Amino acid sequence: MRPNEPRPAEAPKEPIRLEQPIDGRMLIDGELVESAGGGWLESSNPATEGYIGRVPDGNAADIDRAVAAAEKAQLAWAALSVEQRAACLNGFGDAILARSDELLAAEVSDSGNPAAFMLGDIRASVARLRYLAGLGNELQGATIPVDPGKLHLTLREPYGVVGRITAFNHPIAMAVHGLAGPLITGNTVVLKPSEQCPLSSAILGEIARDALPPGVLNIVSGGRAAGDALVRHPRVKRLSFVGSVGTGLAIQRAAAESAVKHISLELGGKNPFIVFPDAPIDKVAAAAVTGMNFSWQGQSCSSTSRLFLHEDIHDAVLARIVEIVEAIKVGDPCDWDTRMGAIVSKAQLERVEGFIRSAQDEGARLVAGGERPRGPGFDKGYWMRPTVFANVTQDMRIAREEIFGPVLSVLRWSDFDQVIEMANSVEYGLSGAVWTGDLSNALRTVKALKSGYLWVNDVASHPRAVPFGGFKNSGIGRERGLSELASFTEEKSVGIVI
Missing domain, CATH: 3.40.605.10 (Aldehyde Dehydrogenase; Chain A, domain 1)
Incomplete structure (x- = not known):
């Protein structure tokens, strides 16, 4: 399921509850x-x-x-x-x-x-x-x-x-x-x-x-x-x-x-998602949100948490991503309509909060989330709204270290060799994605990326017959x-x- 898809038709209407410890x-x-x-x-x-x-x-x-x-x-x-x-x-x-x-x-x-x-x-x-x-x-x-x-x-x-x-x-x-x-x-x-x-x-x-x-x-x-x-x-x-x-x-x-x-x-993974200027804005924005695995609070090693947007479409895609992210329903995991639940532990939440503070200190621009949801049901538990940072540069912690939380880093690019160098500059090499209508761009990008599993014009799909695993660390x-x-x-x- 993708973040904003309806719950399965066969799912019960009542929330799922643990009846007793x-x-x-x-x-x-x-x-x-x-x-x-x-x-x-x-x-x-x-x-x-x-x-x-x-x-x-x-x-x-x-x-x-x-x-x-x-x-x-x-x-x-x-x-x-x-x-x-x-x-x-x-x-x-x-x-x-x-x-x-x-x-x-x-x-x-x-x-x-x-x-x-x-x-x-x-x-x-x-x-x-x-x-x-x-x-x-x-x-x-x-x-x-x-x-x-x-x-x-x-x-x-x-x-x-x-x-x-x-x-x-x-x-x-x-x-x-x-x-x-x-x-x-x-x-x-x-x-x-x-x-x-x-x-x-x-x-x-x-x-x-x-x-x-x-x-x-x-x-x-x-x-x-x-x-x-x-x-x-x-x-x-x-x-x-x-x-x-x-x-x-x-x-x-x-x-x-x-x-x-x-x-x-x-x-772990710090996976790149490279978007070329010919990519369709709405589809790329939806794929970026799906690939970030906000449905699991970003707690996925294959999350495409580094989004490299070409400068020609950067602003349009970013604006659409913010719209989608802010519409994600965060709430009770037992509710069938919830699209993002709670982070697994207090320690993991504190780790995520530390990365958010670091990003702000280093000059990244917070464009969505970055704080605990407000209202009934959020007074206890380990919550964080889906978070997006723009103006991210490759020297920042959020661009280099795995957060394992709901934080998407958006980077701007214009030169092909430069974006490949940035994408490959981390210790990780698990997965990645490329979005373009040009087959030549797609092939030269997947050949250049040092990752074990790559998507072209897709993200977050894992067919049972296709080998999955990582390069580097x-x-x-x-x-x-x-x-x-x-x-x-x-x-x-x-x-x-x-």
């Missing part, structure tokens, strides 16, 4: 358990600051139990045919959809993201689970003709136990669709959800307990102790992480201390399609004398 458990070896240390993580609603539930605060002992369970289950799971594993995953998807109302209430209350968009997240995650499950038989080895007296072939085999750590902005989506690749290829998984939005993982554990064989999926909630133990565990040879650059660098260092591991990282490895499946296998070469 969630008292969650972890899933280890098919059992719902508390932490070995007895600790708990409590969650509060970022829109109200009210208590909404708790999950166990897992530690190294819990990770060790989960890895042992995953190891025990892995050989039998890998011995199943691809069709049998796919049937299990499709049944898992059916069970997720059957409890989508509960998951949605937990997601909205825990993350602050609007219900209309989180409903789409849940459905899309199951669709991707099913897609990758169906793609399993397409992952094949090869025969290599070396000499007539020998046959050389390659086999694809699972790593064994895969560790996956997810981020807070799409909690259930990242958990669910991130399981399909490792599971369909014969691995078992230990999942550590974000400690900032862990509640839906407790429901997911209940679903998996009944839908998957014991030990195939283990879910250990917790903070840094659990995450560090999973990363360092010597019998976890494949790791997948979604989060910040700093944490990604720390994971690489920590993982290498216990074993040689295959690690994929989907990290935005990550390593690719998700989606056959690239994702292959990454969860090791290639074995076999030579046979015939």
